[in-house]
Amino acid sequence: MRQLDRTDIAILNRLQDNARITNAELARSVNLSPTPCFNRVKAMEELGLIRRQVTLLAPEMLGLLVNVFIHVRLEKQAEDMLKRFEAAMDERPEVMECYLMTGDEDYLLRVVVPDIQALERFILDHLTKVPGVANIRSSFALKQVRYKTALPLPDQGLTLRPPAR
Secondary structure (H helix, E strand, O other): OOEEOHHHHHHHHHHHHOOOOOHHHHHHHOOOOHHHHHHHHHHHHHHOOOOOOOOOOOHHHHOOOEEEEEEEEEOOOOHHHHHHHHHHHHOOOOEEEEEEOOOOOOEEEEEEEOOHHHHHHHHHHOHHHOOOEEEEEEEEOOOOOOOOOOOOOOOOOEEOOOOOO
């Protein structure tokens, strides 16, 4: 297992805040010289801790105004049915998040679409056509109160855990 020290955590926090920061700026902000800073980032990438860097877009500027949470219950939780459902959701660009859940519903989806008609098309043309879907229930987000992508990291060191299989 690998330990992360305060400097690693500071690097991760800075990168979560701004992935476009230059290595020189990053190094300066965590009190390192550029080469050791670059090596730390590279090591965390190789460990799989840093998965990728992305650009976050403003959905409202792109006309994606409807944010919907959809609860889906399957007929049964057979492995092939779960895999088929997950594969179908993975193909849909409007599905932003998909979680296998405990409780009454099997899946929770977050779907972003331009309007109610697009949501209707997604539900009728795609979601209801997935074999094994028994029930669909939607909740519309009226306002996004908080949205963040940065994970909460401790101030002190941290021991990395291997990913669950």
